Amino acid sequence: EVQLVQSGAEVKKPGESLKISCKASGYTFGIYWIGWVRQMPGKGLEWMGNVYPADSGTRYSPSFQGQVTISADKSITTAYLHWSSLKASDTAMYYCVRRGYDFDYWGQGTLVTVSS
Amino acid sequence: QSALTQPASVSGSPGQSITISCTGSSSDVGGYNYVAWFRQHPGKAPKLMIYDVSNRPSGVSSRFSGSKSGNTASLTISGLQAEDEADYYCSSYTSSTTYVFGTGTMVTVL
Numbered sequence: 001e002v003q004l005v006q007s008g009a010e011v012k013k014p015g016e017s018l019k020i021s022c023k024a025s026g027y028t029f030g031i032y033w034i035g036w037v038r039q040m041p042g043k044g045l046e047w048m049g050n051v052y053p054a055d056s057g058t059r060y061s062p063s064f065q066g067q068v069t070i071s072a073d074k075s076i077t078t079a080y081l082h083w084s085s086l087k088a089s090d091t092a093m094y095y096c097v098r099r100g101y102d103f104d105y106w107g108q109g110t111l112v113t114v115s116s
Numbered sequence: 117q118s119a120l121t122q123p124a125s126v127s128g129s130p131g132q133s134i135t136i137s138c139t140g141s142s143s144d145v146g147g148y149n150y151v152a153w154f155r156q157h158p159g160k161a162p163k164l165m166i167y168d169v170s171n172r173p174s175g176v177s178s179r180f181s182g183s184k185s186g187n188t189a190s191l192t193i194s195g196l197q198a199e200d201e202a203d204y205y206c207s208s209y210t211s212s213t214t215y216v217f218g219t220g221t222m223v224t225v226l
Binding site: 037045 | 119167
């Protein structure tokens with residue numbers, strides 16, 4: 001059974017760094033793109049970017065390029081989303097998604113709250 | 117990269133059929149057969165309902181069907197049921213090798 005299990009909710013202050021994770025299981029991790037989707041409170045879905053674990057190749061939405069870093073460690077079948085300096089506007093739910101038959105499997109979401 | 121355009125809301129009575137549109141451009145919806153539809157219940161993660169314009173993943177009811185004409189894709193839900201009340205999003209691959217979601221549609225079962 002394919003599963004994507006995300007790390008728990010985070011509360012951080014503006015300017016702090018953060019890395020959230022997505023542990024994959026039940027399939028060959030390296031051969032499927034895995035990505036991140038943002039959903040701000042009460043708003044729609046936004047594709048942030050993908051990583052290909054086999055070679056760590058990445059693609060980013062222009063809206064998120066330079067704002068976050070997406071990576072993967074195939075040895076522990078885990079993908080990451082990293083911020084070096086959080087802003088209040090980063091407050092949102094973040095979902096990891098596998099790109100198989102389109103975005104076919106989703107993590108349960110990680111709520112990130114950024115507040116002073 | 118603008119979001120694909122969906123109606124804000126669509127409603128129908130139980131048993132009826134409804135259709136949700138998703139309008140993009142020749143650089144996304146019109147250019148590729150990589151359109152998908154997702155259902156999201158409140159407080160839950162989205163679920164894939166249709167992929168590659170008209171294909172249903174295993175386990176998704178045949179009441180859900182997808183199609184595309186030009187730059188507009190559509191999701192039809194037939195035999196509307198209470199459990200279909202949710203937010204629905206389309207998505208598409210783009211010519212920039214990125215992906216874009218639609219603005220989202222709230223479906224209400226009257």
